[in-house]
Amino acid sequence: MSSKSYWYDVASGQVLTADTREGEAWLGPFGTPEEAEEAPATFIAMANAWLSSEEGERYLAMARDEAGDLGLDGLA
Structure with missing residues (x-):
């Protein structure tokens, strides 16, 4: 190997x-x-899995709140 x-x-x-x-x-x-x-696809899949987890959802909610506060509602 x-x-x-x-x-x-x-x-x-x-x-x-x-x-x-x-x-x-x-x-x-x-x-x-x-x-x-395959690194980009692997990292995207890992990030999506994490964002779908209970731990990731908390951070995703914070990001949505920040986007709204910044007037970036289309990104939230």
Whole structure:
């Protein structure tokens, strides 16, 4: 098994290895290039699952309140 790690560069949409990674706009580490390539979808699914949880609902309600307070009702 390889100990190489892979990262998803958010700015470029490219999969990088640890030795080619620059900046701070990346997600990872992942065990395979395929997992890294799926990073945006994976993180969105995880965020949606968390927001649907009891713990996440509390923060989602706070965000909706803030959006309304800022006049961003369409985002709430």
